[in-house]
Amino acid sequence: MIDFYLSLHPVVQGVLKGLAVILVIFPIGGACSMAERKVSAWIQGRPGPNRAIVPWVAWIPILGPFLQRLGIFHVMADGGKMLFKEDALPGHVNKFYFVLAPIVAMIPALTTVVAVPFGAYLDTAGQVIPLALANVDIGMLAVFAVSSMGVYSLILAGWASNSKYPFLGGVRASAQLISYELSMTLSVMPVFLWVNAPGREATLGLARVVEFQSGSWAGFTSASWGGVWFIFIMPVSAFVFITALFAETNRQPFDMPESEADLVGGFHTEYGAFKWGLFFVAEYSAMLIGSGVFTLLFLGGWNPLPWVPLADLVGWLTHLSPVLGHPIVVGLLSIGIFLGKVLALIFFFMWVRWTVPRFRYDQVMEIGWKKLLPLAIANLLAYAIGIAFLERG
């Protein structure tokens, strides 16, 4: 099986790997839309969607009712509805760009995953090899470059809809996303300043950042710094990054492009059925990738705890049973740890959404330009000077 896979053309291998990753991201995106409804319900003291059920699942004694309470089948019902309902195309829109916009939304959301490593395994020499579609050195840059394409879909959607509220939504989206991209990029610079010590090969790769957070406890010496996650070393960076991430993924309290209270539905007012669904899967995929990048940069990636890197954990597990040291088991374990952190972050996104009301648009601009950007610059300068002193001494 594995030999057959390895004998395929590299392009075919790549396509298969890509499809496998998309097959994981899509259902998680759908499940996130359900989780959003459930979390909102729980926060508001309701049980949330809990009625739909397929008869042959209802026959399973305990699991069936449990899945029903969890609202699993509402996801499928919603998805099915979205697929089969009439896909209306309003008469006053620019048809080509109108259809293009949701496609442009999906492409960057699913492309950024290429540069994001999502797990690791140990080869026979005990080296940690990251699992990624393409573990490239320009990792972070690629993610930023491609994900910022996402704003074009909102602008296109707003413009092609040829009506005033979507247009306003599109305009807001463009201004907001461009403003926050600045502070986002500046906030991760200290991390890469720290990672790229002089004398080593320079990199913007995300796997390398995780490698830097995989140290073990070495007493009260400078070597112990390697095991601390960057969120503890650079809390300000992490704060600016996550705030900008909220703005970049159009999440509350920054969901200006949608702002259903004043703009009907914002950029997607004229959209319905599957095209509307694509926007939402794209939004959740962008959230997933964003949370993934945050996990890799600041939360130690696939390392279970600070000072407990994956290699140590695998070492302990191999003592229990050699089977647990098999690369596939280790790979699945690391993906599990990584996904766990990502989903916890997604929950945090939802929790914030149902807590904080939307900012006014001028507040969004003021926070972006007058607060976050100076903070990010000051943070970068402070760490640049600090790192310069550390490396000299």
Add this chain to the structure above:
Amino acid sequence: MAIVPLERKPLTFAERTYVPQILAGLRTTWQHLVKPKQTLEYPEQRPAIPPGYRGVPTLVMDPNGREKCVSCQLCEFVCPPKAIRITPGEIAPDAPTGHVEKAPKEFEIDMLRCIYCGMCEEVCPEEAIVLQNQFSMTGYTREEMVNNKARLYELGGTLPDSHFKWDKKKTAEEHGNDRH
């Protein structure tokens, strides 16, 4: 009343960063998240009906199984949305309840018109029409939503009676007191 000028304090630095407020908000929502849910899951769980509740109007019988309504049509006349339609009828003199002069031949309450005001219950001299606990009426057609006499008695059932007015009248008559 004296005017008390309140000092308007400028926002502190912490308040201007929004962060402490957002954290306090997150704490509040977390408490709600783990608290038991408030929802009554309706078809399985029913709300407790308080006494004096005005539900669907029904016709009731007295404990002897006699229909109480004497088709005086007061409810029909008082009904603000004109939901009640009564066709009066005679009672055969040799029937066990022959001493009661009249009974409705047909009694219809149009539940699409009824506003549950309870004036019919208030005006009824016989305590024959009562708004009971049922609050949910459904049907697929307009005709289904009109309760006829049989349906009204089925909904109403029998309620306790403290007067037995017509029984007293009959006893009085048997004792030669025509005018009780």
